[in-house]
Amino acid sequence: MPELPEVETVRRGLTPAMEGALLVRAELRRPDLRFPFPEDFATLVSGRRIVSLGRRAKYLLIDLEGGDVIISHLGMSGSFRVEEGAVSGTPGDFHHPRSKDEKHDHVVFHLEGLQGPSRVIYNDPRRFGFMDLTTRDTLANHAFIRNLGEEPTGNVLDAAYLAARFAGKAQPLKSALLDQKNIAGLGNIYVCEALWRAGLSPLRAAGTLVDAKGKPKAALELLTEAIRAVIADAIAAGGSSLRDHIQTDGTLGYFQHSFSVYDREDEPCRTPGCGGTVARVVQAGRSTFYCPKCQR
Numbered sequence: 001m002p003e004l005p006e007v008e009t010v011r012r013g014l015t016p017a018m019e020g021a022l023l024v025r026a027e028l029r030r031p032d033l034r035f036p037f038p039e040d041f042a043t044l045v046s047g048r049r050i051v052s053l054g055r056r057a058k059y060l061l062i063d064l065e066g067g068d069v070i071i072s073h074l075g076m077s078g079s080f081r082v083e084e085g086a087v088s089g090t091p092g093d094f095h096h097p098r099s100k101d102e103k104h105d106h107v108v109f110h111l112e113g114l115q116g117p118s119r120v121i122y123n124d125p126r127r128f129g130f131m132d133l134t135t136r137d138t139l140a141n142h143a144f145i146r147n148l149g150e151e152p153t154g155n156v157l158d159a160a161y162l163a164a165r166f167a168g169k170a171q172p173l174k175s176a177l178l179d180q181k182n183i184a185g186l187g188n189i190y191v192c193e194a195l196w197r198a199g200l201s202p203l204r205a206a207g208t209l210v211d212a213k214g215k216p217k218a219a220l221e222l223l224t225e226a227i228r229a230v231i232a233d234a235i236a237a238g239g240s241s242l243r244d245h246i247q248t249d250g251t252l253g254y255f256q257h258s259f260s261v262y263d264r265e266d267e268p269c270r271t272p273g274c275g276g277t278v279a280r281v282v283q284a285g286r287s288t289f290y291c292p293k294c295q296r
Contacts, residue, residue, distance in 0.1 A: 074126025
């Protein structure tokens with residue numbers, strides 16, 4: 001499942017083609033993805049100018065003139081590509097095959113921008129992605145959005161914020177960090193990496209990072225800094241690009257080459273002087289990678 005940095009990379013890649021363009025026509029090639037499209041979706045969004053592209057957690061937000069917002073989720077295999085003019089295909093070197101089968105091109109946005117006509121095509125072989133339509137005024141209360149916690153990219157996410165949510169919790173630290181009600185958009189890969197950077201075991205109780213007065217301990221301060229740093233590094237690198245995920249220009253991000261623990265089972269820990277070995281355990285059906293020696 002693409003995580004926050006991957007979705008942010010997609011947003012940045014789509015912005016030059018979509019922001020300010022007229023969405024001349026939305027073409028739906030099937031009635032549903034994971035869920036059915038909203039009633040009259042194509043009609044409602046066609047003929048509208050795209051004001052901006054945003055992101056909330058793992059959701060791409062396409063703001064339209066008049067106050068409507070398209071909410072798009074990539075699911076496991078969803079991707080966008082941009083085709084300009086009569087040229088079919090996308091720029092950039094392909095380091096990983098993407099689906100080119102037209103039967104998986106489920107949504108086509110026909111655009112008219114400053115540089116002429118273009119098409120933004122949503123391709124999703126597994127159809128776990130989806131699109132919905134709401135208004136900017138009601139977005140915060142939308143079913144997909146309303147229970148999301150703070151973003152790991154902004155200043156609001158600090159140790160005091162997490163202390164208020166972790167206090168008294170026996171829940172494993174990794175599970176608490178994956179809870180989207182605590183932190184929005186933080187997924188399995190970057191939780192593993194942040195915990196390694198902070199030297200914290202994914203197995204320890206979340207409440208152990210909070211003192212008796214409900215204040216964050218030093219370890220929670222370190223963890224908060226690690227979360228923000230690992231997300232910033234991944235966004236700068238263009239995401240992790242695991243499996244089906246590809247950037248909008250067809251290239252892959254390279255943060256995966258910087259993984260310190262994720263998917264490195266039985267390899268030496270990269271903490272200087274540690275000498276430990278990366279282990280893998282399963283928590284709530286998800287693989288957790290960590291160093292039992294230096295992560296406490």
